[in-house]
Structure formats: structure tokens, C-alpha cells
Amino acid sequence: xxxxxxxxxxxxxxxxxxxxxxxxxxxxxxxxxxxxxxxxxxxxxxxxxxxxxxxxxxxxxxxxxxxxxxxxxxxxxxxxxxxxxxxxxxxxxxxxxxxxxxxxxxxxxxxxxxxxxxxxxxxxxxxxxxxxxxxxxxxxxxxxxxxxxxxxxxxxxxxxxxxxxxxxxxxxxxxxxxxxxxxxxxxxxxxxxxxxxxxxxxxxxxxxxxxxxxxxxxxxxxxxxxxxxxxxxxxxxxxxxxxxxxxxxxxxxxxxxxxxxxxxxxxxxxxxxxxxxxxxxxxxxxxxxxxxxxxxxxxxxxxxxxxxxxxxxxxxxxxxxxxxxxxxxxxxxxxxxxxxxxxxxxxxxxxxxxxxxxxxxxxxxxxxxxxxxxxxxxxxxxxxxxxxxxxxxxxxxxxxxxxxxxxxxxxxxxxxxxxxxxxxxxxxxxxxxxxxxxxxxxxxxxxxxxxxxxxxxxxxxxxxxxxxxxxxxxxxxxxxxxxxxxxxxxxxxxxxxxxxxxxxxxxxxxxxxxxxxxxxxxxxxxxxxxxxxxxxxxxx
Amino acid sequence: xxxxxxxxxxxxxxxxxxxxxxxxxxxxxxxxxxxxxxxxxxxxxxxxxxxxxxxxxxxxxxxxxxxxxxxxxxxxxxxxxxxxxxxxxxxxxxxxxxxxxxxxxxxxxxxxxxxxxxxxxxxxxxxxxxxxxxxxxxxxxxxxxxxxxxxxxxxxxxxxxxxxxxxxxxxxxxxxxxxxxxxxxxxxxxxxxxxxxxxxxxxxxxxxxxxxxxxxxxxxxxxxxxxxxxxxxxxxxxxxxxxxxxxxxxxxxxxxxxxxxxxxxxxxxxxxxxxxxxxxxxxxxxxxxxxxxxxxxxxxxxxxxxxxxxxxxxxxxxxxxxxxxxxxxxxxxx
Numbered sequence: 014x015x016x017x018x019x020x021x022x023x024x025x026x027x028x029x030x031x032x033x034x035x036x037x038x039x040x041x042x043x044x045x046x047x048x049x050x051x052x053x054x055x056x057x058x059x060x061x062x063x064x065x066x067x068x069x070x071x072x073x074x075x076x077x078x079x080x081x082x083x084x085x086x087x088x089x090x091x092x093x094x095x096x097x098x099x100x101x102x103x104x105x106x107x108x109x110x111x112x113x114x115x116x117x118x119x120x121x122x123x124x125x126x127x128x129x130x131x132x133x134x135x136x137x138x139x140x141x142x143x144x145x146x147x148x149x150x151x152x153x154x155x156x157x158x159x160x161x162x163x164x165x166x167x168x169x170x171x172x173x174x175x176x177x178x179x180x181x182x183x184x185x186x187x188x189x190x191x192x193x194x195x196x197x198x199x200x201x202x203x204x205x206x207x208x209x210x211x212x213x214x215x216x217x218x219x220x221x222x223x224x225x226x227x228x229x230x231x232x233x234x235x236x237x238x239x240x241x242x243x244x245x246x247x248x249x250x251x252x253x254x255x256x257x258x259x260x261x262x263x264x265x266x267x268x269x270x271x272x273x274x275x276x277x278x279x280x281x282x283x284x285x286x287x288x289x290x291x292x293x294x295x296x297x298x299x300x301x302x303x304x305x306x307x308x309x310x311x312x313x314x315x316x317x318x319x320x321x322x323x324x325x326x327x328x329x330x331x332x333x334x335x336x337x338x339x340x341x342x343x344x345x346x347x348x349x350x351x352x353x354x355x356x357x358x359x360x361x362x363x364x365x366x367x368x369x370x371x372x373x374x375x376x377x378x379x380x381x382x383x384x385x386x387x388x389x390x391x392x393x394x395x396x397x398x399x400x401x402x403x404x405x406x407x408x409x410x411x412x413x414x415x416x417x418x419x420x421x422x423x424x425x426x427x428x429x430x431x432x433x434x435x436x437x438x439x440x441x442x443x444x445x446x447x448x449x450x451x452x453x454x455x456x457x458x459x460x461x462x463x464x465x466x467x468x469x470x471x472x473x474x475x476x477x478x479x480x481x482x483x484x485x486x487x488x489x490x491x492x493x494x495x496x497x498x499x500x501x502x503x504x505x506x507x508x509x510x511x512x513x514x515x516x517x518x519x520x521x522x523x524x525x526x527x528x529x530x531x532x533x534x535x536x537x538x539x540x541x542x543x544x545x546x547x548x549x550x551x552x553x
Numbered sequence: 554x555x556x557x558x559x560x561x562x563x564x565x566x567x568x569x570x571x572x573x574x575x576x577x578x579x580x581x582x583x584x585x586x587x588x589x590x591x592x593x594x595x596x597x598x599x600x601x602x603x604x605x606x607x608x609x610x611x612x613x614x615x616x617x618x619x620x621x622x623x624x625x626x627x628x629x630x631x632x633x634x635x636x637x638x639x640x641x642x643x644x645x646x647x648x649x650x651x652x653x654x655x656x657x658x659x660x661x662x663x664x665x666x667x668x669x670x671x672x673x674x675x676x677x678x679x680x681x682x683x684x685x686x687x688x689x690x691x692x693x694x695x696x697x698x699x700x701x702x703x704x705x706x707x708x709x710x711x712x713x714x715x716x717x718x719x720x721x722x723x724x725x726x727x728x729x730x731x732x733x734x735x736x737x738x739x740x741x742x743x744x745x746x747x748x749x750x751x752x753x754x755x756x757x758x759x760x761x762x763x764x765x766x767x768x769x770x771x772x773x774x775x776x777x778x779x780x781x782x783x784x785x786x787x788x789x790x791x792x793x794x795x796x797x798x799x800x801x802x803x804x805x806x807x808x809x810x811x812x813x814x815x816x817x818x819x820x821x822x823x824x825x826x827x828x829x830x831x832x833x834x835x836x837x838x839x840x841x842x843x844x845x846x847x848x849x850x851x852x853x854x855x856x857x858x859x860x861x862x863x864x865x866x867x868x869x870x871x872x873x874x875x876x877x878x879x880x881x882x883x884x885x886x887x
Contacts, residue, residue, distance in 0.1 A: 026592070536807060542568060548804075
């Protein structure tokens with residue numbers, strides 16, 4: 014080739030110059046564990062269903078959600094959402110209203126009649142005792158794994174504490190029925206009014222290859238209160254159960270509730286709805302020490318429920334109760350002060366917690382019982398091989414979400430047991446803490462507030478207090494998710510690389526670094542909004 | 554930048570791309586088929602703001618001109634690191650002549666294209682702050698004054714970085730450079746000197762003048778795309794941090810540029826025919842000190858003891874910009 018004057022070399026491209034050799038650190042794409050997923054006792058992959066919901070793919074979102082939890086419409090209402098307490102967005106404006114989106118997806122599934130898909134049968138039979146959240150969750154997961162599940166339910170309807178413990182104004186029964194019916198449609202058989210009085214007898218029949226126990230804690234704790242003949246003392250669960258059965262008890266106009274847990278609030282709010290003019294919760298410690306969730310205390314106060322802190326009930330008379338004032342000692346234990354007071358009330362409802370009825374386990378060998386609950390190992394199995402247990406009857410926090418999580422975990426271990434293997438949980442990623450994010454890229458968007466029913470209707474009817482989101486604000490709410498720790502294909506790394514050393518692989522396929530040219534400046538990692546890039550030192 | 558109606562709160566519209574947006578309205582940089590006008594293998598330092606700014610601007614110009622683009626380059630880092638003979642990183646028709654004559658060469662290319670009847674070809678000239686504010690200012694002023702059909706883009710890294718970080722006409726006060734060492738009673742560059750090329754350009758009453766930053770990609774692309782079809786002289790001044798000359802961490806390049814904008818030290822605005830028409834309101838205002846602290850060229854303001862007087866003087870410059878260009882209304886983020 015003849016070259017122009019003073020030109021001796023052909024035109025070359027800078028691509029021959031592999032600037033990647035300058036690098037001392039290399040960026041790598043990572044997946045980190047979002048705090049919401051980390052915080053969920055039911056082990057939901059919240060971020061993944063929010064991701065699908067963000068693009069309006071509600072069916073995909075619901076499918077992803079029910080991989081871990083078959084009860085989204087129930088949980089979106091009744092769960093106390095530890096995911097939101099962990100949400101990184103709280104550090105920016107306000108946490109993502111995850112439970113409201115979950116509820117929206119659950120309601121959407123009921124409205125549109127979405128069903129679970131059938132699976133090939135394994136021929137194994139599993140008995141689940143109890144149809145509460147834990148039992149239903151286990152039954153669902155076992156059915157998804159192809160096992161034939163029968164649930165024995167002692168009560169006249171399925172749902173356990175969800176039906177007999179949670180009042181209608183928090184969980185409408187149509188929602189509960191719809192989600193249970195969907196599980197039954199998968200082939201799970203629920204035998205109502207079938208109490209297991211002696212488990213050993215059931216085990217002897219060899220009808221089942223494995224058993225999951227989830228009978229819950231239904232025996233109300235009592236406190237010794239000297240009472241006159243005419244004093245009216247009831248227990249909270251009994252009141253809630255009879256309200257659900259359509260035969261509300263006579264509580265009178267002035268109702269005292271003794272206790273500080275969520276059940277105390279549920280029964281106080283129920284009493285208000287049954288016509289009590291004055292409802293007073295008596296609790297021996299302070300509001301801060303109350304085991305009940307704060308938002309429930311707040312809602313109860315809005316409905317006119319009154320509280321009497323640092324008080325114990327010493328004597329019950331006819332329409333009169335003797336109360337002793339307490340004080341907290343250094344260890345925050347309540348101590349009597351010797352000061353007494355008399356307050357008027359027509360009835361007293363005890364909401365002092367619940368015990369598990371373990372009598373049906375008496376003849377089963379190898380079980381370890383302690384503190385009124387059944388001990389289980391890390392696989393949720395009791396001391397009797399093939400008998401697993403979960404929910405309120407094992408040592409754990411007694412919440413609906415923990416129960417659902419137990420059901421899932423037990424189902425996976427039961428499946429492994431039936432196959433003669435051991436279930437290996439996938440190792441967890443490193444937590445995507447707030448300091449891993451670059452929040453500049455997230456625009457300000459305060460949470461969507463769910464409308465609440467006005468006070469008068471709340472005091473007189475059992476209508477649902479908190480209403481749901483509609484499609485437009487559910488979409489908005491889902492899009493508030495920061496996608497902590499996992500790439501959501503925002504193209505930042507691809508855009509900010511001064512060396513074009515990031516290859517975009519197209520929707521759903523994320524990106525790849527071109528280490529031939531990456532100089533390791535770390536700009537991609539610094540500008541990644543969600544903390545999905547890590548810089549690691551090069552080996553020399 | 555105009556108000557964008559569609560809001561995506563996961564990242565708003567601040568990230569480079571957004572899977573929820575219609576591909577037609579996404580940024581040039583998020584496009585897998587962007588022209589990559591400044592390709593891999595260039596020899597800019599790690600975390601170079603100028604290399605990034607040049608690709609942002611020229612890729613946007615390529616899309617806006619449908620690829621009918623000629624780029625004229627002044628001498629400077631951008632020229633040196635992109636074209637060590639015989640290699641080139643440019644994937645655009647590109648010409649380099651001297652340090653100070655890019656504006657004049659561009660005017661010549663315009664005349665050549667006109668003579669050949671190629672009216673669709675758009676011409677850009679580009680250079681650093683030295684080639685623009687100092688050495689090339691005469692040619693640039695001539696190009697403005699004749700209203701030549703050129704978009705001149707200045708990548709401002711606030712000193713002569715290629716030759717070893719000497720002070721330029723855009724070096725900020727108090728900054729350490731090779732020629733303004735941090736010694737004596739008033740260390741670093743003097744206060745009250747230097748110039749604003751955007752304001753000089755506005756004084757020529759040309760059709761379009763804008764400032765932009767590598768930290769605000771959407772805004773930068775919007776301004777380049779707006780400028781390309783305008784006939785006549787146009788000027789865009791892009792703030793590009795230099796990790797080497799400023800003594801900042803390579804991974805902090807965008808962060809530093811962002812703090813310059815959010816402190817008010819680098820105001821973002823547009824002007825037409827000599828009047829400011831639009832400005833970018835600061836979303837979350839930041840103290841100037843945060844910007845200064847990331848850069849070793851200002852280290853003497855904080856060590857061995859804080860130089861309160863001069864930190865306050867720099868904050869006063871930021872405050873004056875905010876007041877002068879109307880950048881307020883941004884709430885402080887805790």
C-alpha cells in the first residue's frame with residue numbers, strides 16, 4: 014500500500030491495547046441477601062415478587078410469592094411484617110409497604126381465580142394434625158412435592174388461630190376460606206371435627222409415611238383471682254371463638270381485659286364492637302413493655318379502648334374489681350406497691366397467653382417435652398422418627414408468619430426424610446446492608462398509606478379496618494423497592510464505565526465485565542445503586 | 554432538562570437505564586448498540602472523568618446527528634490518550650490540528666462540508682479547559698462571533714492535566730496545582746482570578762450555551778441532543794473530575810462531580826442568545842466542604858488545621874451561584 018507523505022504506519026485501533034493489565038482490583042457481580050428476605054420468618058423471596066410486580070406482571074409476582082407462602086391474602090393482613098422493619102428504604106423516606114402489596118397480590122389471585130398447578134404424585138402419604146397456618150403451609154408444600162396429604166382438624170372449620178383467634182375486622186373470613194379452598198383444590202384433604210386424642214394409636218395404623226404436628230396453643234392460661242359467685246370471668250380465646258361461631262357472649266357495658274398481648278387487644282376491640290361502652294385493658298407493665306405490636310395498640314386507642322398500665326387484678330367481685338398498682342424494678346419486672354383501688358366492670362376477660370394441649374402425645378415414645386412445648390431438632394423433627402412438629406407447639410415466637418415458615422421448613426425436611434436423604438438449605442448470601450447501596454439514584458417517594466375505616470364504623474361493626482391498595486398504588490408501592498443487593502438492570506455499570514468494559518447482555522441476562530479493558534477504577538461498584546458489584550483484589 | 558412525566562420510584566429517572574421505560578425514551582448510554590465513539594483501549598487514567606464525559610457527549614451527538622458527525626479535537630489529555638499514533642479509540646470522523654485552533658479548524662470543516670453540499674453533516678469541536686479557556690480562546694471567540702455552525706464542547710478538568718497539572722484559567726481558588734503549590738500565607742490558587750467560559754460564550758449572544766456534568770447523564774444527553782440540530786455557534790461546558798490532578802479516588806469520579814453540582818460550585822443551566830433560560834434545581838443540597846474533602850488538591854484547607862476563612866470563602870462562591878442562577882428549593886437530605 015502506498016502511503017501518503019510522512020505516513021509510515023497503517024491506522025490501528027486502540028483495541029490492541031489491553032488496558033486490563035493495569036488493574037489491581039477487579040469488579041465482580043454479586044448477589045446479596047436483601048434485608049426483607051432476611052427478616053421474613055416464612056422465608057419469602059420478597060424482592061423477587063416485588064420485581065415482577067413492578068412491571069405489572071402480577072401473576073408472575075403471585076407465582077413467585079406462593080413458592081414460599083401459600084397464604085398471601087391472609088399474611089398481607091395478619092402478618093406483623095418484620096420485612097418492613099428491616100427494609101433499607103426506611104433510611105431514605107419510609108419502608109416499602111410490603112404487606113400491602115402482598116395483600117394486593119393475594120386479593121388479585123382470589124379475584125381472578127388463580128390456582129396452584131398439580132404435580133406428579135410420589136405415592137407417599139403424610140398426616141398433618143391441625144389446619145392452622147403451620148399445618149396448611151406444610152400441607153401445601155408437601156402437596157407441591159407430590160405427596161398425598163390429609164389434615165386432621167379438631168374444630169368445625171379449617172384455619173386454626175386464623176379463624177378462632179384473629180377477629181374478622183382484621184381478617185375477613187371470605188379471604189381465609191378462599192385461600193384454604195385453593196390448597197384443598199390441590200388435593201389436600203381436610204377432615205374436620207377429627208380430633209387426634211392419641212397420636213400413638215394413629216402411628217400404629219402405619220397409614221402414614223410421616224406426620225406433621227401443628228395443633229397450636231389453644232388452652233388459655235389462668236391466673237388465680239379470688240372471685241365472688243356473681244363475678245363474670247371469661248377467657249379471651251373462648252370469647253373470640255364464640256364470636257366467630259355467631260354466638261357472642263354477654264360481656265356487659267363495661268369490659269375489663271387482663272393482659273398485654275395481641276390477643277388482649279383483639280378481644281378488647283371485639284368487645285367494643287359487641288356494644289361495650291367502656292373497654293379497659295389492664296396490664297401489669299408499661300406500654301413499652303407490652304408484647305402487643307405497637308400499630309395494634311395505636312389502632313385500639315383510635316377506637317377508644319382505654320389502658321391501665323402497671324396494674325394487676327387482685328379480686329373480682331360483683332361488678333367491681335380490686336386492682337393493685339405496680340412499679341417496675343431495675344430488671345423491669347413489675348413489683349407490687351401495696352396500693353389498691355377499686356374499679357367497676359361488668360365482666361373480666363383473661364388474655365394471659367395460651368398453653369399447648371400435649372395430652373395426645375402421652376403414649377408416643379421418644380418425644381421430649383419441655384416448658385409445655387415439644388422439642389424439635391434443626392430439621393423440625395421430634396424425638397420420634399418421622400414425626401415432625403411446628404407452629405405454636407414448638408419453642409419459637411408464636412406468630413402466624415413463624416408458623417408458615419415452620420410449615421415450609423418441615424415440609425422440605427419431611428420430603429427429604431421420605432426420600433431417605435437430608436435436606437440441604439442453600440447457603441445464604443451476605444446481607445445487603447444500607448452501606449452497600451448508593452441511594453442517590455433513588456428518587457424520593459413516601460409510602461402509600463392504606464385507608465382505614467372511620468372510627469364510628471370500627472366501634473360498631475366487624476368490617477375490615479384497613480383497606481387494600483388498588484392497582485395503581487400497588488404498582489407505585491412495588492416500585493419503591495430498592496432491590497438491595499441484586500442487580501435490577503438499571504444500566505449504571507454499563508453507562509458509567511469510562512473504558513466501555515461492561516457488556517450489556519440484554520433483558521434478564523444482566524451484564525458481563527470485559528477484563529481485557531477494565532482498568533479496575535471501581536466506578537461501577539461505587540455507582541451501583543443496589544450494591545450488586547464488589548471489588549476484589551487481583552492475584553499477582 | 555424538562556419535567557419528565559413518568560416517574561419510576563425504584564430509581565426515579567436518575568439511573569442510566571430503566572427496564573420499565575419504553576426503549577425509545579431511554580438514554581443513549583443505556584443502549585446496547587450505542588456508538589461507543591470513544592472505544593476501549595484508550596490510555597486515560599483509571600476513573601477518568603474526561604473519557605467518560607467525551608463518550609457521553611459524542612455518543613449523544615452521534616445519535617442526534619444519525620452518525621453524520623465530524624469531531625475536531627484540540628490538543629490535550631483527550632487527544633493524547635485517545636490517539637497515540639497509529640492507534641485510535643475514536644469511532645467517529647475525527648481530526649486534530651493544534652492546541653489552540655480547534656474552533657478555527659471546526660469552522661473550516663463547516664466551510665468544507667458546505668462546499669461539498671453535505672448539509673446534513675454536523676460538526677463538533679472539543680477540547681479541555683486549557684485549549685478552550687486559555688490557549689484557544691481567541692479562535693473560540695472568533696467562531697462564536699461569526700456564529701459558525703459548530704457545537705464546541707469543553708471538558709473542564711480545571712487544569713492542564715496532560716502536561717503535569719499546571720493551573721489554567723478555570724482552576725478554582727485554593728486548589729493546589731504544579732504551579733500554585735500549597736505554600737505560603739495563601740496556599741494554592743489565588744481567589745478572585747480565573748474565568749467562566751459559559752458566561753463569555755453568552756456574552757457573544759450565540760444561539761445556545763449550556764453547562765453539564767458527568768454526574769447528570771440525563772441532563773447532559775438532553776443538552777447535547779438539543780444543541781446538535783441548532784444552526785449556528787453552540788457551546789457546552791462539561792465538568793469532568795480528574796482523579797490524578799484533583800487527588801481524588803478513581804471510583805469517586807462521579808461522586809465528586811455530583812457534589813460539585815449539589816454544593817452549587819458547578820451550576821447547571823442553559824442559555825439562549827445570551828439569556829439564561831433553564832437551570833437545574835439542586836435536589837439535595839450539600840455543603841461545599843464535602844466536595845473539597847474528597848480531593849487532595851484542597852487538603853491544605855483541612856490539614857494541619859482547618860482554614861475556616863477560605864473554606865467559608867469557597868462556600869460563599871457556591872451560595873452566590875445558587876442565588877445567581879436560582880438553584881435553590883432543594884431540600885437537604887439528612
